[in-house]
Amino acid sequence: MFTLFHHPFCPHSRFIRLIVGEYGLDLKLVEERAWERREAFLTLNPAGTTPVLATEDQPSVPGATVIAEYIDEAHGAAMGVKRLMPETIAERIEVRRLMAWFNEKFFEEVSHPLVTERIYKRFMSEENGGGPPSADVMRAAKANVRYHLAYIGWLAQTRNFLAGDRLTYADLAAAAHLSAIDYLGDVPWSEDEAAKAWYARVKSRPSFRPLLSEWLAGVPASRTYVDLDF
Amino acid sequence: MFTLFHHPFCPHSRFIRLIVGEYGLDLKLVEERAWERREAFLTLNPAGTTPVLATEDQPSVPGATVIAEYIDEAHGAAMGVKRLMPETIAERIEVRRLMAWFNEKFFEEVSHPLVTERIYKRFMSEENGGGPPSADVMRAAKANVRYHLAYIGWLAQTRNFLAGDRLTYADLAAAAHLSAIDYLGDVPWSEDEAAKAWYARVKSRPSFRPLLSEWLAGVPASRTYVDLDF
Structure with a gap:
């Protein structure tokens, strides 16, 4: 189970939601207004930007590119032909x-x-x-x-x-x-x-x-x- | 042998030069003034930014993050304890x-x-x-x-x-x-x-x-x- 701190109109958050949707992974959404600089959110991502992915077994994963690489490394190979990152x-x-x-x-x-x-x-x-x-x-x-x-x-x-x-x-x-x-x-x-x-x-x-x-x-x-x- | 299209003061180009230096790989430098939007350079990287890494056996690799990931995938494992990207x-x-x-x-x-x-x-x-x-x-x-x-x-x-x-x-x-x-x-x-x-x-x-x-x-x-x- 993933938790995504996102904003519905944050394009980077939408990117991660699409990946998670393609892979059929469970996702809980928490709407974050990053500009309010909520203290607990800054602990998850000192850069203060959405999206941030919280997982059960890893440190929080901040930023669209870092999350995409993480999901590929943790789950990509298991997706077989549905994998969204090619292999060559x-x-x-x-x-x-x-x-x-x-x-x-x-x-x-x-x-x-x-x-x-x-x-x-x-x-x-x-x-x-x-x-x-x-x-x-x-x-x-x-x-x-x-x-x-x-x-x-x-x-x-x-x-x-x-x-x-x-x-x-x-x-x-x-x-x-x-x-x-x-x-x-x-x-x-x-x-x-x-x-x-x-x-x-x-x-x-x-x-x-x-x-x-x-x-x-x-x-x-x-x-x-x-x-x-x- | 790599060729790096760079500018001496482009911080992203410096990042790639440090990686290549740590790994002891051969590098040829070509100074590019990206703002001049040279046509042959735009073919290598349509985004028109430095750095761009040209290799002998792959398509050109544009952008600091993409180059860093490429070098890790192509050469990281062979570097053993000197590898600059951890494994966990x-x-x-x-x-x-x-x-x-x-x-x-x-x-x-x-x-x-x-x-x-x-x-x-x-x-x-x-x-x-x-x-x-x-x-x-x-x-x-x-x-x-x-x-x-x-x-x-x-x-x-x-x-x-x-x-x-x-x-x-x-x-x-x-x-x-x-x-x-x-x-x-x-x-x-x-x-x-x-x-x-x-x-x-x-x-x-x-x-x-x-x-x-x-x-x-x-x-x-x-x-x-x-x-x-x-």
Whole structure:
């Protein structure tokens, strides 16, 4: 049994939830508002960020990449053909490259600014940085999403899944970040048919269902968010 | 034989050079000014960032974390007691947590702003963001370095090395980022004796010598940079 300290709109937390869902592992969710810097949470992760995975037999595991590597080392081999991390060195390089692309680059340029401005700021006190969203920040992030979508489309046209023939961490990382901003209606799907078709396939997996069914009071999901055939 | 596309002041590139130095692997260095977005470099790493490791038998390996994991998978086991990544799951979690701490958090809050303002901007054209350093950005980064130094000191007092009893990737990541800003004289060593003693031990390793001997014309190193007994 795992416990995940997460936020429903934290893209990195969504990534871990998708992995755990694909593997069918038991998960208890605890919603954490990281910006409140709760003392017991800082003990679990001095960096003060979500997600953090608490396990029964290991120290707490903080951060999306560290958690993904941990789950692969502790449970990957037992998953057989469902394993989300390939076994050859060349394929592992490519999966890790794309994990970093989405968890670091896409996060910094797109999902973090949009989720912060449009969701987190609603809950933050003024001293924590709360307040109205910044139009400039949102405009820049919405411009960035377009080249990322084109890159996803290019990968999806070249390969069956983003890192190769099979579903890997790379697909789940990309889909996790996209899903958070898709809720907000900030993905211009019509611009890239290949990216859209790839996302429709990932989104229709059972591991995605819990994400699609969680709505935030006062912030309705975009028209296409739950539509598997958007 | 490895080829590393790097910049002498890129902290992530320094991290990889220290690993390769500890393992005694052959390395050819190619200086890359990532901000110039050279087309052949973007083919190696579409993210356009240093470091990138080119090998003889694998696709190019981009990014500090991906390279560190690749080197461990391809060469770690053969290094025996010199291996920089521990073997138990709990220890691997801690090493990866601290690698992320320095390669992401310290980089964002300290080493990236200071190196960008004080070094990179000298070489950048105006359209690439060149120009005089921003005093505000430098002031914020110099304030941040103090709490990071205290955290390193706390770890170094609790343990022999940052992640445990032995030298690991965690020490080399921390030392790599510190070394880049130590060149600039931006580490307030007198504030933390334990951090200073730990850094003196890491800095005196033979793997560190190549870093200490490279000086940048027009930007002299700080008084204590090459002094092993600073």
